[in-house]
Amino acid sequence: MPSVGLDILMFVLIAGSVASLVYWGAVAGAIVRTGRLLPTARDGIAIADRTPPEEKVCVVVPAHNEAGNIAKLIESLKGQDYDRLTVVLALDRCTDDTFGVATEAIGGDHRFEIVQIDECPDEWAGKVHAAHCGVTRSTHAKGADVYLFSDADTWFDPACVRATVALANDRGLDMLSLLSTLDGERWFEKWVQPAAAFELARQFPLLRVNQGWEEQRPFANGQFMLFKSGPYHGMGGHEQVKRAVLEDIAFAQQYKFRKLSSGLLMADGILRCGMYGSWSEFVRGWKRIYTESANREAKRLKRYGVRVPFLNAGLPAMALACGVLAVVLGDDATRLWAGLLGFAGIGAWVLAVGLMLRMSHAPLTQIPGFAFGSFLVGRIFRQAGRDLEEGTPTVWGGKSYVRKVADGKNGAPNVEGEVV
Numbered sequence: 572m573p574s575v576g577l578d579i580l581m582f583v584l585i586a587g588s589v590a591s592l593v594y595w596g597a598v599a600g601a602i603v604r605t606g607r608l609l610p611t612a613r614d615g616i617a618i619a620d621r622t623p624p625e626e627k628v629c630v631v632v633p634a635h636n637e638a639g640n641i642a643k644l645i646e647s648l649k650g651q652d653y654d655r656l657t658v659v660l661a662l663d664r665c666t667d668d669t670f671g672v673a674t675e676a677i678g679g680d681h682r683f684e685i686v687q688i689d690e691c692p693d694e695w696a697g698k699v700h701a702a703h704c705g706v707t708r709s710t711h712a713k714g715a716d717v718y719l720f721s722d723a724d725t726w727f728d729p730a731c732v733r734a735t736v737a738l739a740n741d742r743g744l745d746m747l748s749l750l751s752t753l754d755g756e757r758w759f760e761k762w763v764q765p766a767a768a769f770e771l772a773r774q775f776p777l778l779r780v781n782q783g784w785e786e787q788r789p790f791a792n793g794q795f796m797l798f799k800s801g802p803y804h805g806m807g808g809h810e811q812v813k814r815a816v817l818e819d820i821a822f823a824q825q826y827k828f829r830k831l832s833s834g835l836l837m838a839d840g841i842l843r844c845g846m847y848g849s850w851s852e853f854v855r856g857w858k859r860i861y862t863e864s865a866n867r868e869a870k871r872l873k874r875y876g877v878r879v880p881f882l883n884a885g886l887p888a889m890a891l892a893c894g895v896l897a898v899v900l901g902d903d904a905t906r907l908w909a910g911l912l913g914f915a916g917i918g919a920w921v922l923a924v925g926l927m928l929r930m931s932h933a934p935l936t937q938i939p940g941f942a943f944g945s946f947l948v949g950r951i952f953r954q955a956g957r958d959l960e961e962g963t964p965t966v967w968g969g970k971s972y973v974r975k976v977a978d979g980k981n982g983a984p985n986v987e988g989e990v991v
Contacts, residue, residue: 581896585909587889591916594882599923602930605777611839612749615734615741624736626716629709630658633701637723638667639848645676645683647726653733656682659712661705663688663697684711695813698793702818703809718803720796721842725751728841735797738836745802746826746833748791748819750777751844752932759853759947761933762940764846766948767857769927769941770879774864780823780835789823790835790864794844796822802831816965817863840932857948858955859965865955872956876949883945890916 630648634641641660648658662669662685670687677683686708691700702720706712717736721727739747753768755761775790782788796819806829815821826833847853865871894913897906924941928934958965 577900581893581909584889584893584896585912587886588893588909588912588916591886591890592912592919594886595916595919595923599919599926601776601778602923602926606930609777609781609836610738611837612731612735612738612841613839615736615738615841616730618741619730619733619737622737622740624653624733624740625655626736626740627655627714628653628657628717628719628732628736629706629712629715630656630719630721630732631661631702631705631709631712632658632721632723633661633663633698633705634665634669634673634723635663635697635701636665636667636669638665638669638672640724640845641669641673642676643726644721644723645673647728647731648683649680650729651727651732652729653736656732657711657715658683659705659709660685661688661701661709662686663701663704664691682711684709696815696818699809699813699815699818703813706808716800718798718800720793720798722794722844724845725794726843728843731841734841735795739797739799739834742834743832744834745799745831746791746822747797748823748833748835749795749838749842750792750835751794751838751842752840754843754845755933755937756845757848759847759850759944760845761937763853763944763947765924765928765931765933765937766879766883766941766944767951768931769883770875770948771860771864775835777835777837784827784830784832787827787833789820789827789833791819791823791833792835793817793819794846795838795842802826806831816859820863837930854951854954855965857951858958861952862955862959862965867959869956869959872952872959876952876956878949879952880946880949883948884942887917887920887942890914890920 632641632644645658645660648656660673660683662673665687670685673685677685686704688701688704691697695703706718712718717739719732719735735747735749738744750768750772753760753764755764775788779786779788780790806825809818811825812818812821823833823835847856861872861875865875890913892913894910894917897910897913921938924938925935928937928941957963
């Protein structure tokens with residue numbers, strides 16, 4: 572390569588190395604700072620040991636065709652070490668044997684109750700209506716001090732309920748949500764899921780989500796939402812977000828708008844989840860999540876579709892190339908400073924991704940796959956933007972939805988006009 576061309580290439584690679592060092596160094600610092608300042612759900616065990624919670628807790632599980640998952644969830648709930656616990660399974664228009672599997676798994680345990688739902692009104696989103704029915708149609712939910720809404724594809728550590736109720740009390744929260752520890756058995760769970768989850772965490776940093784309501788960036792995870800019953804009923808319960816495709820984000824927005832306290836913490840293995848059973852479900856699910864988290868803005872989704880692979884794979888690739896070329900082709904001076912910059916840039920990326928995987932209970936062997944997964948995550952963003960522009964409906968939980976751009980008024984979150 573001519574010297575001028577090589578000089579230009581090295582300049583570009585050096586710039587990428589510097590950018591990688593600065594960006595991923597900042598990410599690593601943010602992860603360390605988050606771990607130092609925020610507890611995890613597992614830390615709630617020690618809090619519960621010191622100050623045992625006494626609230627009556629009702630776990631409500633909306634489930635649509637979950638025959639393959641619900642038995643494992645039931646067994647984990649039966650094994651909870653908290654004795655003031657009841658469970659309502661809200662089976663929503665199931666066409667598989669969810670009822671039979673659930674009934675067999677429950678056995679004669681009187682703490683469990685099944686509510687069967689035959690239809691969903693047009694003005695309600697399916698999961699939201701099922702959760703609402705779980706509260707309003709069950710006897711177990713009456714008189715509960717705390718409602719805990721969870722998904723059927725989750726699994727609870729024996730101390731989960733006790734720890735999270737104690738943690739919510741200790742932090743003075745009206746609502747506590749957890750980022751579950753995700754399973755990593757399938758190829759897309761190993762290579763794509765970490766990049767997908769990281770991008771959501773980048774948009775909603777835990778430290779911002781857990782700030783006071785004035786500075787808070789509201790977010791919650793529907794896999795686990797714990798509500799104190801008074802504020803929950805006071806803000807209108809699930810009926811207040813009945814049209815929301817993602818009721819978790821809608822609840823977080825409502826709590827911020829009403830100046831109620833909410834928090835989001837890492838589960839730290841105390842709650843596990845296998846989100847999707849196939850690649851097609853994975854893509855469909857994350858498109859739904861990203862569309863709502865981006866406030867249904869197609870341009871933003873497409874912009875993220877370019878940014879994610881560039882930051883997560885492009886910058887570290889440039890840093891690695893800079894370090895290698897400096898060693899192979901550079902003179903003594905170039906090898907020294909350009910090589911150091913290049914390897915520092917890739918080192919910062921490895922450190923940040925490694926810290927993120929460790930926080931997620933994922934093996935460090937998944938670090939190389941993070942770059943590959945980021946290209947697929949970028950594609951999911953671009954597809955979500957295209958679907959939004961073309962009005963392509965989302966089919967989820969037995970209903971079809973066409974998302975429209977939100978139009979909140981006077982600072983109030985808008986959850987209207989989403990269900991077709």
